[in-house]
Amino acid sequence: MLPGFGLTLGYSLTYLGLIVLIPLSAAFLKTSSLTWSEFVAATCNPRVIASYKLSFGASFAAASVNSVFGLLAAWVLTRYQFPGKKIFDAMVDLPFALPTAVAGIALTTIYSPKGWIGGPLYDYSLQLRHWLDSKGSNLVALLPEEGIRISYTAFGIFLALTFIGLPFVVRTLQPVMEDMEPELEEVSATLGASRWQTFTRVLFPALLPPLLTGFALAFARALGEYGSVVFIASNMPYKTEITPLLIYAQLDQNKYSQATAIAVVLLVASFCMLLVINLLQRWAQSRAGSSP
Amino acid sequence: MAGPATSLVKRARPIVPLRRSTTEPPWVRRLLTGIALVFFVLFLFVPLAEVFYEAFRKGVGLYFDALSTHDAWEAIKLTLFVAVICVPLNTIFGVAAAWAIAKYRFPCRSLLLTLVDLPFAVSPVIAGLIYVLIFGARGWWGPYMNAGDHPWLGSWLNGYDIKVIFAVPGIVLATLFVSFPFVARELIPLMEAQGNDEEYAALTLGANGWQTFWRVTLPNIKWGLFYGVILCNARTMGEFGAVSVVSGHIRGKTNTLPLHIEVLYNDYQMSAAFACASLLAFLAMITLALKSFIEWRHGRAHTKAAL
Numbered sequence: 073m074l075p076g077f078g079l080t081l082g083y084s085l086t087y088l089g090l091i092v093l094i095p096l097s098a099a100f101l102k103t104s105s106l107t108w109s110e111f112v113a114a115t116c117n118p119r120v121i122a123s124y125k126l127s128f129g130a131s132f133a134a135a136s137v138n139s140v141f142g143l144l145a146a147w148v149l150t151r152y153q154f155p156g157k158k159i160f161d162a163m164v165d166l167p168f169a170l171p172t173a174v175a176g177i178a179l180t181t182i183y184s185p186k187g188w189i190g191g192p193l194y195d196y197s198l199q200l201r202h203w204l205d206s207k208g209s210n211l212v213a214l215l216p217e218e219g220i221r222i223s224y225t226a227f228g229i230f231l232a233l234t235f236i237g238l239p240f241v242v243r244t245l246q247p248v249m250e251d252m253e254p255e256l257e258e259v260s261a262t263l264g265a266s267r268w269q270t271f272t273r274v275l276f277p278a279l280l281p282p283l284l285t286g287f288a289l290a291f292a293r294a295l296g297e298y299g300s301v302v303f304i305a306s307n308m309p310y311k312t313e314i315t316p317l318l319i320y321a322q323l324d325q326n327k328y329s330q331a332t333a334i335a336v337v338l339l340v341a342s343f344c345m346l347l348v349i350n351l352l353q354r355w356a357q358s359r360a361g362s363s364p
Numbered sequence: 365m366a367g368p369a370t371s372l373v374k375r376a377r378p379i380v381p382l383r384r385s386t387t388e389p390p391w392v393r394r395l396l397t398g399i400a401l402v403f404f405v406l407f408l409f410v411p412l413a414e415v416f417y418e419a420f421r422k423g424v425g426l427y428f429d430a431l432s433t434h435d436a437w438e439a440i441k442l443t444l445f446v447a448v449i450c451v452p453l454n455t456i457f458g459v460a461a462a463w464a465i466a467k468y469r470f471p472c473r474s475l476l477l478t479l480v481d482l483p484f485a486v487s488p489v490i491a492g493l494i495y496v497l498i499f500g501a502r503g504w505w506g507p508y509m510n511a512g513d514h515p516w517l518g519s520w521l522n523g524y525d526i527k528v529i530f531a532v533p534g535i536v537l538a539t540l541f542v543s544f545p546f547v548a549r550e551l552i553p554l555m556e557a558q559g560n561d562e563e564y565a566a567l568t569l570g571a572n573g574w575q576t577f578w579r580v581t582l583p584n585i586k587w588g589l590f591y592g593v594i595l596c597n598a599r600t601m602g603e604f605g606a607v608s609v610v611s612g613h614i615r616g617k618t619n620t621l622p623l624h625i626e627v628l629y630n631d632y633q634m635s636a637a638f639a640c641a642s643l644l645a646f647l648a649m650i651t652l653a654l655k656s657f658i659e660w661r662h663g664r665a666h667t668k669a670a671l
Contacts, residue, residue: 074563075573077468084461084476091540092482095494102497141403148400152393160401162656163408168595169648170412171602172488173622174641177629178411181418188410235407257386267388296487298605299622303629316489316605323493323609332497335490342485350478 099339102332114333119309120318124337126226127315131294134233138290139283142241149242150249164243167236172299179232180303183222194219224306229314232300237290244286245279248356252278281356288352292345296338415645418638430628430636431643438616439624439640442532446620447600450539454596458547459589463577465548466555467563477552483544491541492609499528499537530612535620538606543599550592551585558584587662591655598651602644 103111114120148154149161167175183190197220204212222228252275260270298316305312313321315338322331387393420427430436461480465473483491528534562584566576582589604622611618619627621640628637 074467074560074567074576076463076577077470080460081464081468081470084457084464087457088461088476088479091537091544092479095498095537095541096482096486098494098497099490141400144396145400145403148397151387152397154397154401158656160404160408162652163404165652165655166408166412166648169598169651171598171604171622171644171648173604173625174415174602174644174648175411177625177637177641178414178418181634182410182414188414189406235411238407254386261386270386292485296485296490298487298489298608303626316487319487319489319493320609323496328497328500331493335487335493338487339490342487346478346481346485 096339099332099335102329103336106329106333110329111333114330115337119313120315120334122310123313123315123318126229126313127295130226130230130233130314131291131297133230134237134294135287135291137230137234138237138241139287142238142286142290143245143279143283146242146245146249150246164239167238172236172297173303175235176232176300176303179235179300180223180228183228183231183304185219185221185223187223190222194221223304224312226305226312228304229301229312232304233294233297236297236300237294240289240293241283241286244282244289248279248282278359281352281359285349285352285356288345288349292342292349295345296342412645412649415638415641418634419642422635426635427639427642430633430639433636435616435619435627436624436636436640439619439621440643442535442619443601443621445532446536446539447597449536450543450600451593451597453540454543455547455589455593457544458549458551458592458596461548462551462555462585463581466552467560480545480548480552483541486541488542488603488605489609491606492538495534495537495541495610496529499534529610530614531618534610535607535618538610539600539603542603542606543596546596546599547589547592550588550595554585554588555581587658591658594651594654598647601647 106114145164149157149164182188183193185191185194197215201212201215201217201219204215222231256274256278257270260274261267265273296316297314298320301314302317305314305317307313307317307321309318315334319331319334319338322334388396431440461476465477465480528537562580563576566580571579601620602622603620604626607620608623608626611620611623613619613623613627615627621644625637625640625644628640
């Protein structure tokens, strides 16, 4: 038996309790002082419901897009050679390392109607609408009258959440792809499977557990995200107000109980995600262990 | 040694690749690579380039003017001060927790592992909120800290003029919470993979616990530890949401660098905001460069638990 078990475990538990567990329990204790009807009134009024819909919807959409492009990016980074591959590989972690406030102001500026990407999008959408209008085409209904905007809309929130979730899928898939045995694919090819069949029937089933883990990680991260969204959303109640922002707004107006009640709802959702992630990781490990 | 071996491999490589059946046709490869590159450029390079472009757009002179204002300087100092407190505390915790979790088997071990990860799952806003609930003017300890109606503890704390929320201690506590798991997260899988054999050997040869740790364990984990510390530091210096809740945004006093960026941005001082942002973006690039360096020197095992 190595020495130091009592010391390190005792210290870890004390520190964990002081910094994490006791403060977190404050949120639950504060909420337990509310009556049930007060709790429902604080967490189920229309403004809060609208924020849940936006937060969960945008996080789900962002995590889905990350799953598709993350799978593709991880595939390209592990399997193909191209110039600058090392730099791209290193850059995947940028959303982790870049502070959210910096990402927030950068994305907002790029996608604003005067920005690098938002600018041309806005101008051309207006011109296209004008042109379609002059031709009397029905397609004009597809374009919004005020032009396509990304910053200060719900789509901007989705974009910011996609940015911050990008590394999760790539980094969960990459080690699994690197460890895949080429024999499996060779056998599949020898047995006459096409490349597409090999991917969908042999490779993809093995990649599914880490892909779902990556999705859950990106979703959980997006759900709580605040820094990058606060800039790119216009933070209008009912329209572009995500749940963490609503908690902040309530706190700002000294509505401590309401803020804490919403926080408890979000915390419970986050803990459920943590549980799902743990189960997925266990599934992925048992899959990896049982594969030939 | 490497020279002849690689040249042999090169000579042995057939002109027509043998494994054509286990890779995709060239056009598929090019298409997939192309899509991935466009995605990377749009989502990673453009935002980073934008930060530096906006920072220097109005000239280098204005860039350094923005960084040398009193408020910016105070924000930089506060950010460094918070990092100097938080990073060592979380590093000591990380090493202790990794030692306990990776070297021993005990009941509820996986529960403890989950609890260490807990701060990652909590929204930064909630991380700030919980400290406001405890230490704020209307929180549990608020009355003890601000009013004199609890004569004993209240006057004692008042005598020292201790303020937590809307002050530096609150910023430190909220930052400790959000950067809590990084070092532990990094070390636990690494120390588990390395096992206990070398430590047992050291103990058998007569080393005591501390000697074993300093001379055997620490040299084995130093790169993983270093990477955990850099990640923890990046998060500490860049934290925005949690700090925003507890700081109160008092200029020159409780504004860290990310909060100062927000103030400037909301004042429409774009160049100044991006000038300060470029410092943090530079820090992020150094973090990524060090990560790549460690991976290149020592393999992925040391930077595996980046998530």
